[in-house]
Amino acid sequence: MRASNNSDVQVCMDNLLKTVKGEVPYSREKGIKRNIVDLPSDAAKLQIVMSANECIDSYEPRVDVRKVRPQSIDEDGNLSYTIMAEPRRQ
16 A cells, blocks of 8 residues: 555556455455456456446546556556546536
8 A cells, every 4th residue: 555645536446456356355346357367358358348447437436437448467467557537527
């Protein structure tokens, strides 16, 4: 966890997308679906986008997601995203 700026919207979205469903004890539905890793790459990309949209819409009330685009996977298997979002109107 960071020493500061933990409540920043971008930090919260990043944390949500690094969380796998089932990881959070009292919120088992929070995060990205874990079965995506076994899918073919084209199907996985679609599932990642759908799961990321669903996760951010459900758990980050400060933004409306316009587009989520998976970017690349590093040598440790971590996936990076480009997220286009705008502040949610009150």
